Amino acid sequence: xxxxxxxxxxxxxxxxxxxxxxxxxxxxxxxxxxxxxxxxxxxxxxxxxxxxxxxxxxxxxxxxxxxxxxxxxxxxxxxxxxxxxxxxxxxxxxxxxxxxxxxxxxxxxxxxxxxxxxxxxxxxxxxxxxxxxxxxxxxxxxxxxxxxxxxxxxxxxxxxxxxxxxxxxxxxxxxxxxxxxxxxxxxxxxxxxxxxxxxxxxxxxxxxxxxxxxxxxxxxxxxxxxxxxxxxxxxxxxxxxxxxxxxxxxxxxxxxxxxxxxxxxxxxxxxxxxxxxxxxxxxxxxxxxxxxxxxxxxxxxxxxxxxxxxxxxxxxxxxxxxxxxxxxxxxxxxxxxxxxxxxxxxxxxxxxxxxxxxxxxxxxxxxxxxxxxxxxxxxxxxxxxxxxxxxxxxxxxxxxxxxxxxxxxxxxxxxxxxxxxxxxxxxxxxxxxxxxxxxxxxxxxxxxxxxxxxxxxxxxxxxxxxxxxxxxxxxxxxxxxxxxxxxxxxxxxxxxxxxxxxxxxxxxxxxxxxxxxxxxxxxxxxxxxxxx
Amino acid sequence: xxxxxxxxxxxxxxxxxxxxxxxxxxxxxxxxxxxxxxxxxxxxxxxxxxxxxxxxxxxxxxxxxxxxxxxxxxxxxxxxxxxxxxxxxxxxxxxxxxxxxxxxxxxxxxxxxxxxxxxxxxxxxxxxxxxxxxxxxxxxxxxxxxxxxxxxxxxxxxxxxxxxxxxxxxxxxxxxxxxxxxxxxxxxxxxxxxxxxxxxxxxxxxxxxxxxxxxxxxxxxxxxxxxxxxxxxxxxxxxxxxxxxxxxxxxxxxxxxxxxxxxxxxx
Numbered sequence: 001x002x003x004x005x006x007x008x009x010x011x012x013x014x015x016x017x018x019x020x021x022x023x024x025x026x027x028x029x030x031x032x033x034x035x036x037x038x039x040x041x042x043x044x045x046x047x048x049x050x051x052x053x054x055x056x057x058x059x060x061x062x063x064x065x066x067x068x069x070x071x072x073x074x075x076x077x078x079x080x081x082x083x084x085x086x087x088x089x090x091x092x093x094x095x096x097x098x099x100x101x102x103x104x105x106x107x108x109x110x111x112x113x114x115x116x117x118x119x120x121x122x123x124x125x126x127x128x129x130x131x132x133x134x135x136x137x138x139x140x141x142x143x144x145x146x147x148x149x150x151x152x153x154x155x156x157x158x159x160x161x162x163x164x165x166x167x168x169x170x171x172x173x174x175x176x177x178x179x180x181x182x183x184x185x186x187x188x189x190x191x192x193x194x195x196x197x198x199x200x201x202x203x204x205x206x207x208x209x210x211x212x213x214x215x216x217x218x219x220x221x222x223x224x225x226x227x228x229x230x231x232x233x234x235x236x237x238x239x240x241x242x243x244x245x246x247x248x249x250x251x252x253x254x255x256x257x258x259x260x261x262x263x264x265x266x267x268x269x270x271x272x273x274x275x276x277x278x279x280x281x282x283x284x285x286x287x288x289x290x291x292x293x294x295x296x297x298x299x300x301x302x303x304x305x306x307x308x309x310x311x312x313x314x315x316x317x318x319x320x321x322x323x324x325x326x327x328x329x330x331x332x333x334x335x336x337x338x339x340x341x342x343x344x345x346x347x348x349x350x351x352x353x354x355x356x357x358x359x360x361x362x363x364x365x366x367x368x369x370x371x372x373x374x375x376x377x378x379x380x381x382x383x384x385x386x387x388x389x390x391x392x393x394x395x396x397x398x399x400x401x402x403x404x405x406x407x408x409x410x411x412x413x414x415x416x417x418x419x420x421x422x423x424x425x426x427x428x429x430x431x432x433x434x435x436x437x438x439x440x441x442x443x444x445x446x447x448x449x450x451x452x453x454x455x456x457x458x459x460x461x462x463x464x465x466x467x468x469x470x471x472x473x474x475x476x477x478x479x480x481x482x483x484x485x486x487x488x489x490x491x492x493x494x495x496x497x498x499x500x501x502x503x504x505x506x507x508x509x510x511x512x513x514x515x516x517x518x519x520x521x522x523x524x525x526x527x528x529x530x531x532x
Numbered sequence: 533x534x535x536x537x538x539x540x541x542x543x544x545x546x547x548x549x550x551x552x553x554x555x556x557x558x559x560x561x562x563x564x565x566x567x568x569x570x571x572x573x574x575x576x577x578x579x580x581x582x583x584x585x586x587x588x589x590x591x592x593x594x595x596x597x598x599x600x601x602x603x604x605x606x607x608x609x610x611x612x613x614x615x616x617x618x619x620x621x622x623x624x625x626x627x628x629x630x631x632x633x634x635x636x637x638x639x640x641x642x643x644x645x646x647x648x649x650x651x652x653x654x655x656x657x658x659x660x661x662x663x664x665x666x667x668x669x670x671x672x673x674x675x676x677x678x679x680x681x682x683x684x685x686x687x688x689x690x691x692x693x694x695x696x697x698x699x700x701x702x703x704x705x706x707x708x709x710x711x712x713x714x715x716x717x718x719x720x721x722x723x724x725x726x727x728x729x730x731x732x733x734x735x736x737x738x739x740x741x742x743x744x745x746x747x748x749x750x751x752x753x754x755x756x757x758x759x760x761x762x763x764x765x766x767x768x769x770x771x772x773x774x775x776x777x778x779x780x781x782x783x784x785x786x787x788x789x790x791x792x793x794x795x796x797x798x799x
Contacts, residue, residue, distance in 0.1 A: 115700050125698045154624075157701045157726075157786050158770070159777030180777040181784040182624060204773040205766045243691065253698035256766055257687070 073192035075143035078104035087136035093232040102143035133271025134236035135216030154182035166197035174202040196319030215297030230288035236295040239264035267359035276367030286373025298334025304355040421500025445474040448505030559590035592790035599641035620651035642707035650780040657791035664730035665792035674721040693767035728789040
């Protein structure tokens with residue numbers, strides 16, 4: 001390495017802080033970690049190691065169900081001819097390794113900075129591993145020796161490197177792969193741990209490199225491989241930060257401040273709105289099994305990954321060794337992964353979302369899995385009944401609508417007004433005057449058989465429109481209360497309400513018309529703060 | 533590792549064999565006089581020292597062009613691409629030119645010269661009686677915009693610089709001198725090409741951008757600028773990251789240089 005000539009800051013304080021933090025973390029882990037993990041995970045391993053004719057890893061005493069991790073991951077030196085890894089663009093996944101010995105696998109990954117559509121009519125300069133977001137999918141077998149070639153295209157502006165979370169070693173390969181434009185780096189690692197791992201660029205500023213799309217997945221298969229399924233898909237979420245608003249057209253530069261604020265403009269599956277919809281939708285047929293390798297590149301957001309209308313039969317949570325069964329939504333951390341399996345029973349379009357739903361419906365985190373095939377009415381009937389259900393509101397709206405329509409055509413009857421008025425009275429007036437119009441003695445005056453109400457139609461309209469404050473005598477009892485103005489109600493509504501109360505609970509009077517209400521509204525003052 | 537050390541050794545040789553031109557009393561008009569000054573660099577000068585200092589210096593107003601570099605290799609054939617010592621420049625050196633001493637249709641005379649190694653850039657400046665600027669000299673000049681000597685806290689300034697990063701570099705480079713001159717009369721410090729600096733090897737940004745804290749981990753785990761003072765100065769830090777990715781014999785399509793000197797500068 002180069003000599004550190006100058007620019008050496010004093011790092012002592014932060015170093016001490018870091019050490020301190022590490023100790024705390026370790027203490028927490030030591031106290032809670034083991035118990036928590038034991039309690040959470042299933043005892044059945046997600047994939048059972050299959051005996052094969054290869055070098056035995058070092059003898060380690062293992063608890064039942066313990067795969068041994070990296071201690072059991074070294075199957076000796078690579079055998080056979082070196083194998084060039086098949087890399088695939090999303091949503092495709094390379095074929096299964098299908099090998100029972102450790103090999104030397106050569107991975108050649110090219111970094112390209114490309115301008116692509118992030119949304120219709122919206123361009124963005126992505127920095128990519130392999131020309132796509134997420135980057136090429138890499139698939140190897142536990143125990144393989146991976147010879148990694150990272151090439152930075154000559155047209156690149158930036159230097160780049162790669163940190164694979166599946167690498168055991170400082171920086172995950174990042175220190176050995178810092179590559180200037182037009183250059184190539186090589187390093188080799190042994191894939192000691194099985195699992196689904198995120199890889200990403202770790203060049204300064206690392207958050208920006210990741211925000212520009214520099215991430216992907218590497219699958220380290222267990223020695224025995226995975227059970228066969230009909231379809232394997234590669235889906236990866238990421239958050240994007242543009243200076244323009246969501247769907248603002250044109251070339252959109254990266255917005256550093258939004259990134260720091262963790263306020264993304266877009267949250268996307270596979271690097272573009274529409275990457276997994278329409279012709280690009282994932283496709284399967286009923287009766288088929290589907291396995292999804294799902295990653296979250298971040299840089300900031302954690303994903304609540306969910307497929308609307310499908311239940312994951314199995315989820316290898318965190319991309320690890322064990323699975324949980326019957327999962328609705330699985331949490332995928334930034335820089336983490338999950339493997340989800342399910343069986344397609346019912347045809348239709350299933351929507352992949354981040355169940356933090358504004359991301360799905362306002363920032364683009366939507367994808368479609370289209371399942372074709374015969375309907376299975378026994379599992380899902382489709383729509384059996386299609387009728388309006390609006391509860392009390394429906395009934396209420398019905399009579400009000402009838403009255404409104406009749407008023408318009410000039411055929412409004414007293415009975416229609418009473419019905420519409422009753423609907424409005426309920427919930428507006430009945431809170432104080434009670435549903436039976438009796439009021440509360442000494443507090444709220446009665447409307448039922450009320451001398452004050454029935455004595456003066458015009459005054460009763462004014463009371464509703466303008467409110468009433470001060471002492472009144474009703475049916476021989478004195479009330480000193482405050483009725484707020486109800487001027488927010490329309491002329492029709494007030495006419496109907498008054499017609500209702502003037503013709504209920506023993507009251508008998510002529511109808512109140514909207515024109516009469518309008519006249520009172522026009523000719524009387526309302527207290528400050530009242531509506532129109 | 534061996535090659536890198538060899539590179540260092542070779543650098544010393546270049547420095548000792550290169551002929552230094554006689555210094556004139558004043559810098560050429562193509563150079564702007566800047567400083568002295570102190571400023572908050574993104575890279576702290578040392579333990580407990582926040583501000584970096586630059587002495588008075590003169591800096592080329594524009595990056596060196598293809599035409600200028602062509603004149604240099606014509607006068608100094610040992611720097612022509614078919615004759616250059618392999619140690620001093622990798623095979624892509626001046627590969628955008630049609631021939632060793634001709635630009636051809638692919639390289640315009642007024643485009644900044646790129647695909648030049650640190651050794652070649654250094655030799656060019658020495659042939660002008662000058663030198664490459666130091667990082668601090670470059671950064672000090674580049675902190676300015678058209679009206680202010682330090683515009684770095686202005687979000688609009690940052691956005692303008694980051695805007696360059698948002699463009700892919702597939703197409704041909706523009707000519708030099710197209711961006712507005714800053715307060716010193718210097719152009720193209722941002723928005724055109726990366727530029728070599730004399731002490732780029734001292735920009736010890738880890739190859740992994742997340743190092744911080746433990747100096748032992750300097751080589752792997754970390755920080756963009758483990759030594760970076762202002763981590764939100766992304767616009768400038770990316771320069772540092774780029775420079776730290778380079779070896780002295782590297783050449784890339786977006787990497788050029790300009791010269792600096794102490795000429796005409798009062799002691």
